[in-house]
Amino acid sequence: MMRWRILFFVLPVALIAAGCAGAPPPLPAAQQAAAEADTRGRDAFQHGDYHEALADYQQALALNRSSENVDGIATSLLNLSLVYRRLGDNAKAMNTLDLILAGDGLSFTDAHKAEAAYRKANYYLEDGNVAAARRWTEKALGYCNKHCSVEGRLYNLMARMSMPQNPAEAQKHAQRALPLNRAANDRVEEANSLRLLADSFLATNDLKYARQFYNDALQIDKDTGAAAKYALDLIGLGRCLARQGQRAEATVFFQRAYSVAEGAGATKTMNDAAVEMKRLTP
Numbered sequence: 001m002m003r004w005r006i007l008f009f010v011l012p013v014a015l016i017a018a019g020c021a022g023a024p025p026p027l028p029a030a031q032q033a034a035a036e037a038d039t040r041g042r043d044a045f046q047h048g049d050y051h052e053a054l055a056d057y058q059q060a061l062a063l064n065r066s067s068e069n070v071d072g073i074a075t076s077l078l079n080l081s082l083v084y085r086r087l088g089d090n091a092k093a094m095n096t097l098d099l100i101l102a103g104d105g106l107s108f109t110d111a112h113k114a115e116a117a118y119r120k121a122n123y124y125l126e127d128g129n130v131a132a133a134r135r136w137t138e139k140a141l142g143y144c145n146k147h148c149s150v151e152g153r154l155y156n157l158m159a160r161m162s163m164p165q166n167p168a169e170a171q172k173h174a175q176r177a178l179p180l181n182r183a184a185n186d187r188v189e190e191a192n193s194l195r196l197l198a199d200s201f202l203a204t205n206d207l208k209y210a211r212q213f214y215n216d217a218l219q220i221d222k223d224t225g226a227a228a229k230y231a232l233d234l235i236g237l238g239r240c241l242a243r244q245g246q247r248a249e250a251t252v253f254f255q256r257a258y259s260v261a262e263g264a265g266a267t268k269t270m271n272d273a274a275v276e277m278k279r280l281t282p
Contacts, residue, residue: 152180
């Protein structure tokens with residue numbers, strides 16, 4: 001089943017008739033142009049130029065539609081949804097995903113629909129609508145039909161919904177997510193699973209395991225350059241130390257978290273680190 005990565009267009013790989021690996025044939029002109037537009041959009045998005053990314057992804061969508069490249073159309077719609085979200089147009093972000101879920105006259109696969117439903121669930125959770133997030137998580141799992149590439153992400157999402165009110169349930173979901181994300185070689189979501197496990201152990205005051213999982217998540221986030229997540233790991237480790245009465249050591253971790261979050265532009269995490277440091281100030 002297809003594995004999706006946000007903002008990346010996956011080109012098909014061909015095998016020659018004799019069964020030996022060979023160079024893939026050239027893409028049809030429209031698909032090649034769509035791939036190039038997608039690459040430009042990805043670069044613009046990564047540089048924070050969301051209006052330019054929007055134009056590029058719209059061009060990629062039009063080109064993919066001209067050849068009815070269903071995989072390419074789905075990728076373009078998913079990318080456009082994320083751009084609309086960054087531009088603050090939540091209605092268009094949702095409506096773009098609905099084109100996949102409704103079919104838009106095309107034969108989108110269950111994998112496409114599972115990804116779209118996952119995105120909707122995530123958006124709703126970010127907006128604080130937990131009930132809607134749960135509904136769309138369940139729909140996404142239904143599209144998965146036992147296994148799909150978003151399954152680990154979905155169980156991470158369920159763990160996030162369970163924290164902090166029900167850390168035991170969150171822990172159960174994160175434990176289920178972790179091997180799925182490892183099998184999918186999704187390092188970002190693997191780190192998220194580890195951090196959610198750490199959060200659940202911290203909530204039940206099991207500091208040994210909390211520190212272990214925060215450290216594991218921190219190593220992955222450092223390797224992948226996920227600075228904002230790295231700052232969260234540092235805060236978690238600082239909280240573990242603070243609960244053990246190691247105030248000076250905890251303060252160092254909160255200071256590091258503040259600095260990393262500041263560099264990443266993660267304002268909320270900066271504020272959280274500042275609050276933790278203030279609590280330790282005599």
